Amino acid sequence: MPRSPSSQPTEVEIQILRILWELGPSPVREIHKRLEAAKGTNYSTTVKMLSVMLQKGLVKRDEDAQPHIYRPAASRARTGKKMLDDLIERVYEGSAMSLVLQALSSTRASKKELDEVRRLLDQMEGK
Amino acid sequence: MPRSPSSQPTEVEIQILRILWELGPSPVREIHKRLEAAKGTNYSTTVKMLSVMLQKGLVKRDEDAQPHIYRPAASRARTGKKMLDDLIERVYEGSAMSLVLQALSSTRASKKELDEVRRLLDQMEGK
DNA sequence: TGATAATAGCGAACCTGTTCGCTGCGTCAA
């Protein structure tokens, strides 16, 4: 029984997505600059990863532009949520609250942030 | 430049840890029963995975007992936190609050749970 | 125009994680 390919973005894929989230739509060259600075990646590798990600639907690109412009297929928030849901499912078997408590208790948050959470709580309860 | 091995428990490793968290210390046979039921794993595979995990320090075992008894090296909470921290770091570059909001907003929580979060918030602020 | 550089693509090598076959050892019962 073979294993199934991970549905999650892999390590390098996340790195590239992060760069794209930060820079916005960019040509390979820009993406590569960051990746190389971070871990000495070869240019060919960057191109290859992008082509793999394109095929997986993780990024999109404008081929009319010269050079091609890549952009993330999903927002950071959307991707993060998916990964979080997956983590919750795998480790806590679906109980998100356990994990929220974990996250909160290990964070130094500002008053502003805490208030934001409170507001959200009220909103959830009101509903 | 070769890639570095993941410091996170892998897919199958998490599956095994979950079984151990649920069952408590168990012999291979018990672990295997669950794993086989879940995905048709061969007994040899279960043994192998456990030996790999033993070497990585993810599980510990009592070799005096016959058969050997395996137990998780870290609690579910501790492991979950580590994985969460890692996720936060990789996707949100350290901003845990963003992720907490995500988790909360995608959860249907009971009043009791919400109150628990509030208590924690107060506690954090008081400190 | 010919040399040089930037852009893309492809296939193969390589690494980690996963799977399993085969072997060896101890125990128990015929």
Place this chain on the structure above:
DNA sequence: TTGACGCAGCGAACAGGTTCGCTATTATCA
């Protein structure tokens, strides 16, 4: 004893993910 069985270990095969060398195509410009 011997045969069947459960337990443990090991190496090799395999799959997915990552890396890069090599080649082709298209600008760039002396």
